[in-house]
């Protein structure tokens with residue numbers, strides 16, 4: 325009997341989302357609600373199991389799934405919602421879970437970018453039927469590639485364990501698979517890397533927060549530049565330090581990224597709305613989302629991730645900010 329949180333180590337966060345759906349029994353004919361402004365890994369597994377992604381809008385300030393947008397998309401086909409913790413921030417989980425409970429919708433918290441983040445004193449990944457993490461090379465805790473599914477539902481735990489190893493449970497008759505399933509197990513080498521970092525996760529998280537604070541002290545008072553938001557009851561772990569420019573500055577992310585690159589500063593664009601990318605171009609749900617999700621289309625063109633790897637120093641951050649300010653013609 326699983327009475328507390330249990331974890332299943334897997335190949336990637338993408339595979340954790342895939343196994344979450346398979347464990348919930350989501351498939352063809354079902355809809356899964358997912359924020360429009362996220363990485364495709366949040367939504368691709370919806371397609372893997374034959375369900376349909378429905379793209380919900382994000383909140384303008386937090387960049388997280390809007391509870392209102394989620395509620396408006398509920399219909400009898402909607403079976404699950406993916407709540408993403410973007411760049412280490414956390415959604416209004418109280419409102420989202422209230423809506424989900426009312427309509428019996430399963431919650432998957434995609435905490436791929438948010439190891440160590442907190443909402444009302446509870447850790448990212450704990451607001452769910454399942455919570456999922458990524459240990460990809462870019463992440464705060466990394467095993468090169470890797471992922472973790474956490475749950476306190478015995479059925480989900482056991483089913484994921486079974487599905488991740490070609491459809492057999494630990495201790496089953498050897499080479500006697502009960503179902504065709506997946507090869508999604510994390511290797512012991514990856515697990516060793518991850519466990520070593522887990523021992524100093526507080527230090528890693530604090531380093532991320534320190535890097536963000538350096539950026540905030542340089543850019544926090546510049547008009548037209550908005551940095552990642554942290555609500556009073558939230559601990560944001562700032563996986564990516566991100567700026568969103570006011571449209572009035574007239575500088576879109578691709579142009580700004582090219583200008584920063586000319587000065588040898590490597591930035592990344594804010595995610596594009598999923599409903600805008602070629603992969604979903606023809607999907608009926610994407611057409612509707614393009615009309616509906618105003619915030620996503622307002623934020624994304626003007627958002628840029630700044631350099632924020634663990635090797636950043638105060639001096640390097642100051643240099644990035646000097647270049648950014650001179651590019652913007654401010655400060």
Ligand SMILES: Cc1ncc(COP(=O)(O)O)c(C=O)c1O
Nearest residue numbers: 336337338363365366436458460
């Ligand atoms: C929000 C989000 N979900 C899922 C993933 C997928 O993680 P992985 O690369 O471990 O499959 C990522 C990866 O960057 C992500 O940012």
